Amino acid sequence: MSETTVLTGIEAGQFINGHPVSGSSEDVCTVLDPSNGEPLAALGTAGPSDLEAAVSAARAAFPGWSTATPGERSAVLARFAALLEERAEEFAQLESRQAGKPIRLTREFDVPGTIDNISFFAGAARNLEGKATAEYSPDHTSSIRREAIGVIGSIAPWNYPLQMAAWKILPAIAAGNTIVLKPAEITPLTSLLFAKTASDAGLPDGVVNVICGRGSTVGAQLLRHPDVDMLSFTGSTAVGRTVLEAAATTAKRVHLELGGKAPFVVFDDADLQAAVHGAVAGSLINSGQDCTAATRAIVHRSLYRDFVDGVAELYSKVRLGPTLDPATDMGPLVSRQHRDKVAGMVDRAGAYARVIGGGIPDGDLAAGSYFRPTLVADAPADSEIVRDEVFGPVLAAMPFDSDDEAIRLANDTPYGLAASAWTRDVYRSLRATREIRSGCVWINDHIPIISEMPHGGMKESGFGKDMSTYSFDEYTTVKHVMFDLTGAQTKDWHRTVFTL
Numbered sequence: 001m002s003e004t005t006v007l008t009g010i011e012a013g014q015f016i017n018g019h020p021v022s023g024s025s026e027d028v029c030t031v032l033d034p035s036n037g038e039p040l041a042a043l044g045t046a047g048p049s050d051l052e053a054a055v056s057a058a059r060a061a062f063p064g065w066s067t068a069t070p071g072e073r074s075a076v077l078a079r080f081a082a083l084l085e086e087r088a089e090e091f092a093q094l095e096s097r098q099a100g101k102p103i104r105l106t107r108e109f110d111v112p113g114t115i116d117n118i119s120f121f122a123g124a125a126r127n128l129e130g131k132a133t134a135e136y137s138p139d140h141t142s143s144i145r146r147e148a149i150g151v152i153g154s155i156a157p158w159n160y161p162l163q164m165a166a167w168k169i170l171p172a173i174a175a176g177n178t179i180v181l182k183p184a185e186i187t188p189l190t191s192l193l194f195a196k197t198a199s200d201a202g203l204p205d206g207v208v209n210v211i212c213g214r215g216s217t218v219g220a221q222l223l224r225h226p227d228v229d230m231l232s233f234t235g236s237t238a239v240g241r242t243v244l245e246a247a248a249t250t251a252k253r254v255h256l257e258l259g260g261k262a263p264f265v266v267f268d269d270a271d272l273q274a275a276v277h278g279a280v281a282g283s284l285i286n287s288g289q290d291c292t293a294a295t296r297a298i299v300h301r302s303l304y305r306d307f308v309d310g311v312a313e314l315y316s317k318v319r320l321g322p323t324l325d326p327a328t329d330m331g332p333l334v335s336r337q338h339r340d341k342v343a344g345m346v347d348r349a350g351a352y353a354r355v356i357g358g359g360i361p362d363g364d365l366a367a368g369s370y371f372r373p374t375l376v377a378d379a380p381a382d383s384e385i386v387r388d389e390v391f392g393p394v395l396a397a398m399p400f401d402s403d404d405e406a407i408r409l410a411n412d413t414p415y416g417l418a419a420s421a422w423t424r425d426v427y428r429s430l431r432a433t434r435e436i437r438s439g440c441v442w443i444n445d446h447i448p449i450i451s452e453m454p455h456g457g458m459k460e461s462g463f464g465k466d467m468s469t470y471s472f473d474e475y476t477t478v479k480h481v482m483f484d485l486t487g488a489q490t491k492d493w494h495r496t497v498f499t500l
């Protein structure tokens with residue numbers, strides 16, 4: 001694939017009001033291929049005038065888009081899904097190259113998941129729900145209008161750039177909002193192509209706008225823009241706090257999808273092989289750069305040694321390699337800087353726990369930002385590797401002796417995004433789903449997501465839901481409309497204010 005093919009139509013760096021627009025800022029974002037450190041693209045970023053243009057375009061598009069019938073919105077989204085499917089391979093390759101994902105992952109997960117998400121919202125656009133119109137008082141008819149909020153300012157992370165663009169954009173526009181999305185500055189390419197593809201499919205100009213640039217500049221300005229009605233953010237908990245502070249200045253509605261530190265609880269009756277396979281896949285997907293990845297294996301003492309040996313053995317067989325090679329199991333981390341952060345945490349863990357595997361490969365892979373799968377066994381519950389987000393191919397493991405202790409350890413984290421429990425006992429599985437405080441609990445699996453079901457956190461993992469019709473609760477507001485039925489000039493309740 002040539003460089004020109006990679007960047008057709010998105011070289012400008014922004015997509016505003018239905019057109020590619022060159023960023024007016026002098027700050028240039030260079031997108032690197034994490035497989036080899038080579039530059040993939042250098043994009044101009046948004047200056048204040050570009051941000052202004054994007055928000056104005058979204059504002060101008062709002063009246064038309066929000067009053068389009070659900071059927072009209074649905075039809076455009078269905079065409080968008082079909083066109084993205086035609087361009088699936090282009091998306092898969094671009095996503096792999098910019099984010100360091102193995103091509104098998106982008107072909108089989110990121111891209112099909114994105115198409116399914118668009119298709120789901122094409123249908124869901126016609127299914128906004130509310131309470132029945134009825135006479136809740138004898139003298140009135142009440143009805144509910146579920147209305148779009150307006151212009152959504154959305155900021156996304158680098159770990160699943162394409163899927164995050166879909167998760168942020170689709171529920172918002174299906175419900176009639178318009179949006180300005182800022183992807184992560186190191187992985188903007190598929191978000192730009194996504195917006196262009198939507199436009200090519202017939203989405204009206206200004207409904208989806210993408211601006212590029214750093215969080216501290218472009219992102220911060222988007223958060224505080226007075227004409228943005230709602231902020232929808234996916235990223236770290238630290239930046240999520242900044243989003244909340246910014247929202248306070250103009251009382252914007254906020255939806256936050258933040259960090260995670262998912263427990264992976266293996267009870268003594270679990271199928272050990274299933275748990276070992278699940279832990280390896282659940283911790284290494286996307287090189288562990290997944291907010292729901294299995295990061296804390298909490299394993300009954302009777303299975304602990306075999307679990308550690310099984311995971312370590314399978315980790316050693318995982319093939320690291322370049323992203324576009326179909327034989328590659330695990331690609332690089334997203335950047336050198338991030339790889340060095342992961343390596344530092346693993347180095348420090350060596351002082352207090354047993355580190356198995358890990359390390360930076362040399363030879364052909366030395367130019368990329370690779371890190372080998374790493375198991376940190378016997379990690380104390382209060383250690384850095386257990387408490388903080390590593391966001392790399394690293395699984396910490398610790399034993400437990402009783403079910404009470406397992407549940408306590410699972411909940412011993414400020415995060416609450418996802419969790420899994422491995423057991424063949426129906427009562428234990430019910431207890432785990434009831435007592436583990438996280439937005440999702442899998443039983444005997446870890447990672448699968450589906451468009452029909454919500455994704456979102458509790459505690460410091462944020463609030464609000466992506467995907468599913470639950471996401472409409474974030475992106476719509478309900479309005480009560482009340483009709484007087486009597487036609488009377490004086491109502492009974494007026495007696496509380498005046499008497500004639």
Ligand code: NAD
Nearest residue numbers: 156157158183184215219220235236239257258259260291
């Ligand atoms: P990040 O918080 O550093 O950056 C996320 C986005 O925020 C980027 O676009 C960045 O440019 C922007 N940003 C940074 N500082 C900003 C500021 N001051 N003002 C406005 N915008 C700013 O996160 P990341 O490193 O890109 O992604 C990894 C994090 O995302 C992890 O914590 C991970 O758990 C989380 N994540 C969560 C979910 C979820 O669904 N809960 C999904 C994916 C990733």
